[in-house]
Amino acid sequence: MNNFEEYCTTFVQSVGSKDGAVSPVLIGSASFGYGTPQIAEGIFDGSVKKPLYSRMGNPTTAKLESILAEMDGGIGAVATSSGMGATTLAVMSLLASGDEVISIGGLFGGTYSLFSETLSRFGITTHFFDVDEFDAIQNAITKNTKIIFLESVGNPNMRLPDIKKIATIAHEAGVALIVDNTITPLSILPLKLGADIVVYSTTKIISGNASALGGCAIFRAIGEGEDKFKSPRYDFLAKFIKSAGGMALIPNAKKRALRDFGMSANAHASYQTMLGLETLPLRLSRVIQSIEIIVKELHEQGLNINHPSLVKHPHHARYLEQFQNGCGTLFTIDMGTKEKAFEFLNKTKLATITANIGDSRTLALHMASTIYRDFDDETKKFLGITDGLIRISIGLESPHDIINDFLQASK
Numbered sequence: 001m002n003n004f005e006e007y008c009t010t011f012v013q014s015v016g017s018k019d020g021a022v023s024p025v026l027i028g029s030a031s032f033g034y035g036t037p038q039i040a041e042g043i044f045d046g047s048v049k050k051p052l053y054s055r056m057g058n059p060t061t062a063k064l065e066s067i068l069a070e071m072d073g074g075i076g077a078v079a080t081s082s083g084m085g086a087t088t089l090a091v092m093s094l095l096a097s098g099d100e101v102i103s104i105g106g107l108f109g110g111t112y113s114l115f116s117e118t119l120s121r122f123g124i125t126t127h128f129f130d131v132d133e134f135d136a137i138q139n140a141i142t143k144n145t146k147i148i149f150l151e152s153v154g155n156p157n158m159r160l161p162d163i164k165k166i167a168t169i170a171h172e173a174g175v176a177l178i179v180d181n182t183i184t185p186l187s188i189l190p191l192k193l194g195a196d197i198v199v200y201s202t203t204k205i206i207s208g209n210a211s212a213l214g215g216c217a218i219f220r221a222i223g224e225g226e227d228k229f230k231s232p233r234y235d236f237l238a239k240f241i242k243s244a245g246g247m248a249l250i251p252n253a254k255k256r257a258l259r260d261f262g263m264s265a266n267a268h269a270s271y272q273t274m275l276g277l278e279t280l281p282l283r284l285s286r287v288i289q290s291i292e293i294i295v296k297e298l299h300e301q302g303l304n305i306n307h308p309s310l311v312k313h314p315h316h317a318r319y320l321e322q323f324q325n326g327c328g329t330l331f332t333i334d335m336g337t338k339e340k341a342f343e344f345l346n347k348t349k350l351a352t353i354t355a356n357i358g359d360s361r362t363l364a365l366h367m368a369s370t371i372y373r374d375f376d377d378e379t380k381k382f383l384g385i386t387d388g389l390i391r392i393s394i395g396l397e398s399p400h401d402i403i404n405d406f407l408q409a410s411k
């Protein structure tokens with residue numbers, strides 16, 4: 001099991017500074033004085049690299065962006081007010097009325113409603129598929145398809161995608177692939193597997209302790225030769241490619257989404273997020289080891305557990321081959337009925353009942369009565385939401401304490 005050694009070095013070294021303040025400098029100012037009208041003009045035309053206004057970029061947030069871009073091997077990143085802000089930024093920067101999206105996997109509730117309820121009001125159609133419907137995915141691509149959207153791990157259905165295979169489909173069709181990698185930072189590097197944009201909710205394990213809402217979109221460089229983003233499908237990018245070259249997806253995201261929708265990161269949250277990042281590799285490597293111990297024991301004790309490390313899981317082979325660094329902090333327990341699920345949640349002493357995931361503490365939530373309460377039966381079936389389903393996010397506690405607590409709660 002990889003312990004994310006290289007990140008242990010790079011994160012603490014890049015967050016801390018050797019000259020002056022060691023902890024990142026927190027610049028809370030919303031606006032910045034330009035000094036002279038000449039400098040103001042230069043800032044607005046891009047020839048002077050100084051902050052313009054915090055909606056368009058903030059020095060503290062810029063530091064976070066550069067660390068996250070490096071983490072995933074991107075050319076740059078845009079941090080946002082939340083994970084939904086990052087998804088909205090990435091998709092709205094590429095979409096116009098009449099376009100189509102292909103969305104694959106067991107989707108996070110907010111993303112599902114963004115595609116199905118909200119973007120549909122603006123004339124954008126989304127087609128939803130399970131991770132293994134490769135032929136149907138390929139056949140659904142039309143000249144209007146601008147985005148294939150994928151989650152690295154189904155939340156909460158725990159299905160694992162073959163990211164490389166889907167990236168190949170996207171690449172051959174010349175369509176952008178966006179991966180929501182919130183559940184598996186460091187474990188999965190989507191840009192290296194062929195994705196074009198990665199989005200995160202940094203609220204989750206990246207911050208790690210419920211102290212800061214935030215998100216980030218990380219972009220790959222556009223190639224100097226042929227590139228899918230130079231095709232007529234993305235003709236609106238041409239002017240940004242002309243002015244910014246390989247960086248084009250960043251001004252495109254800032255001018256077509258951030259400037260006008262305003263999902264900008266808050267400098268205080270960016271500061272907190274960097275403090276979380278310093279210990280991300282340590283926390284993640286502990287949790288991905290604990291979770292296998294926990295799910296194995298609970299499964300052997302007769303609980304109905306869903307996690308790809310269990311041999312019974314349909315994607316167990318894929319877990320062993322492609323998710324060698326684990327698949328995050330989540331698993332589910334199906335207690336059979338809502339009553340039994342509530343009884344479990346009332347009896348657990350360790351789990352905090354909340355909608356968050358990826359925290360230092362173990363968290364739990366009954367799915368059907370909370371996040372998915374407004375979804376009809378057919379959608380719940382597609383997303384794998386059953387009456388007794390509890391989602392668990394494992395924290396830093398001793399795995400044996402968690403096992404003992406869950407066993408007493410399930411009796």
Ligand SMILES: *Cc1c(COP(=O)(O)O)cnc(C)c1O
Pocket residue numbers: 082083084085108110111151155180182183200201202203204213214215357
């Ligand atoms: C939480 C979450 C989001 C949304 O993030 P917020 O910071 O709450 O807006 C998006 N995708 C996934 C997979 C998530 O778990």
